[in-house]
Amino acid sequence: MLDLADQLHLWAEEGRDFAVATVVSVGGSAPRGPGAALAVDSHGTVIGSVSGGCVEGAVYDLCVEALQDGRTVLERFGYSDEDAFAVGLTCGGVIEVLVTPVRADAEVFKAALSAAARGEAAAVARVIRGPVELLGRAILVHADGSYEGGLAGPRPADRDDLPALDRAAVAEARAMLDTGRTGTVEVSEGGSSCPGGVTLFVETRVEPPRMIVFGAVDFAAALVRAGKFLGYHVTVCDARPVFATRLRFPEADDIVVDWPHRYLRSTGTDGRTVLCVLTHDAKFDIPLLETALRLPVAFVGAMGSRRTHQDRDRRLREVGLTDGELARLRSPIGLDLGARTPEETALSIAAEIVAARRGGTGVPLTGSGTPIHRDLDGKQAGTTEEAA
Template identity: 55%
Template sequence: MREIADELLRWIEAGERFVVASIVGVRGSAPRDVGATAAVHSDGTVLGSLSGGCVEGAVYSLATRALSDGEPLRTSFDHDPDDPFAVGLTCGGELDVYLHPVDPADDSPAGSGGTAAALSWALRSALRGEPVAVARMLDSGRTLAVGAEEHVGGTGIDELDGTVLAETRAMLGQDVSGTRRLCVPGGREHPVFVESWNTPPRMLVFGAIDHAAALARMGKFLGYHVTVCDARPVFTTRERFPEADEVVVRWPHEYLAEVGTDQRSVVCVLTHDAKFDVPVLREALRRPAGYVGALGSRRTHADRLDRLRAAGLTEPELERLRAPIGLDLGGRTPEETAVSIAAEIVALRNSGSARPLTRTSGPIHVA
């Protein structure tokens, strides 16, 4: 839903009716994961996608029905190899889809106007770069938007609000989306779908070279908050790196020592100059980061390893370093190099083999 936040906010502010269709469960191989969203406006306009085409027509028909009835719907799509006319996923997986009508004009807390208020608050928070989660009661449609300290909306069951709020905050902290079955002592279970929109992960690119400009573009495409940093002001300019969120003129190791990183963070050192590389890599390899890579030839890297060992880094710390950076795609240009680095980042993040799919077997998407 966050990908279509701008348009959804415009619909809410204009008081226009629409249906949000979200994937709330996936089994087996599927083109998109939990949280993927499409929205259908009352005038027929469609935003987003759930499957890349396999079930879009059926979802559109169901959304039209939900708009007419004003009631949420849940349905599942799978693959029936014996029925060529069945609606389902040709890849063989199964999707659970929740269709949620929203009518801003219905301003009652129990109606979809309450949902619109919660969604509006959540979407605005996400667009400001703040972590936020949306919890939707799949049986009633009641919606709770949850930030780090504040929340808007509720479950409609006072005794359940605290449980859902605590679980949603925990899932937001872990950057996890999914369906949970929650209840109060002695009460029945209620299915709750939580969609977490954490702050974007950071990509820190050190070295203001042409490869950095291409990698900044790729990082933004992948959803990272991109910073380009170099100590040389003549090269480190906004004009050279317009796609970056931040362009910083600092010694790389000094800047990295002052910023926060976590296991989602990516550090790419592209200077291939020992006076820059060694201090910043010493800092990067001793802090949380999901990926640390460095550009350079094999001879440059061998020399760099000797310098890093002399600087006190241990072998387990050095094993975290991906260098020479990127996968072997045979490319030479900055853009091709950026693709090879991005491919390695995606493969490592998703525990992919990085092998050609023609050389592998089994499910393409592992549940």
């Protein structure tokens, strides 16, 4: 649901009822992962996708039914051996989809969509298995641990104690929010390890990961656009004010005029941050990469020829970087696409970033037998043969 927060928030503000179908679990090879959503409003308008086209028609019908009868349902879709044209995932995977009707006065959902649309970190926990009267109930958990709504049902206004089931749900949702994970978890009134509870689908929305592009060169403008397309918060940093301007980088979220290594030491990064060094100038690169390769970030890549890379490697060793630290450097940056133009080069860099993030090999899928889809840990989730 939070996958479509911006548009759904507008629908809620306009007073529209809608039903939202959310992928809550995936098995085998499936086009989209948990959290992918499709929504239908009371006028029949549809947005989003749960499968890339395989089961969209059936899910649309379920959303229309949910708007009519107000029932939350959990539906399973998979490949049919008896009839390849039956409703199902012809790629060979299995997905479970939670279809939830959302009325215009559904406060907890409105609050969740509003928070997500504002860019605030939030988690929504919804019951997908358990007593029928709890199915679809939701609780919204904020980063500070505060919550809205509840799973255990209404309670008197003068009660400020949190029911045991809600307390367990808040704890699990907040833990998943801290790491930006989306998935299922089992909880009960006696704690997550006790039997007889419910299964929650916890959907998180966190601030977008950062991409910092060092070097306000012509390739950087194209990479900024690619980074925005991939959902990054993109910063351009260069020590030369004549190049680091809003006019040259209108799509960047931030433009910083500072020495790259000094800015990197002062700004916030985390395990999702991507650092792209496009300056290919030793006076900028060496102190910057000395800092970057010792940070726990997701990706560090540097532009330059193979000769530049060899010189850079020598200089970095001279300032004390170890073999392990240097092994993290992707240089020359990008996959071998034969790129020439700034746009092609940006595509090459973006492709390597995606491959590093998702555990891809970068080789053509045609004839390779390599996995098409992987789980969040980069493990196989369906090979080309399975998807045939």
